[in-house]
Amino acid sequence: MVGAVALGLSAPAFSLHWTHSVERSEWVEDWLVEPEGLRLTRARVKGSGAGMEPGENAVLAEGWWVWTPDLAVPRLRLAASGATGAGWRLCDGAACRELGAVAGEAVVLAPCAGGR
Secondary structure (H helix, E strand, O other): OOOOOOOOOOOOEEEEEEEOOOOOOEEEEEEEEEOOEEEEEEEEEOOOOOOOOOOOOOEEEOOEEEEOOOEEEOOEEEOOOOOOOOOEEEEOOOOEEEEOOOOOOOEEEOOOOOOO
């Protein structure tokens, strides 16, 4: 893979934070890194609106719609258009990093072969 960058995590889980490009509402997803891919364990959105419908069985808690999705993927591809005003913040418990804030190639998140 050309231009690939490996990012080490301090834990086998991470969260992705971003602001919805139209509604300007916060969105957060919690992911677990597994040998075969990534598993989405919780999602939450502050409000609702265009393209931001809370998931099945969502509950409103302290202004956030929170639900437990049933989704596992081999990799997660984040478009980096630069048109949304920001990218994503990936947090792993020890640190947060900004990803895809400017236009460019998509950011692909996947487990590394052979573990962390």
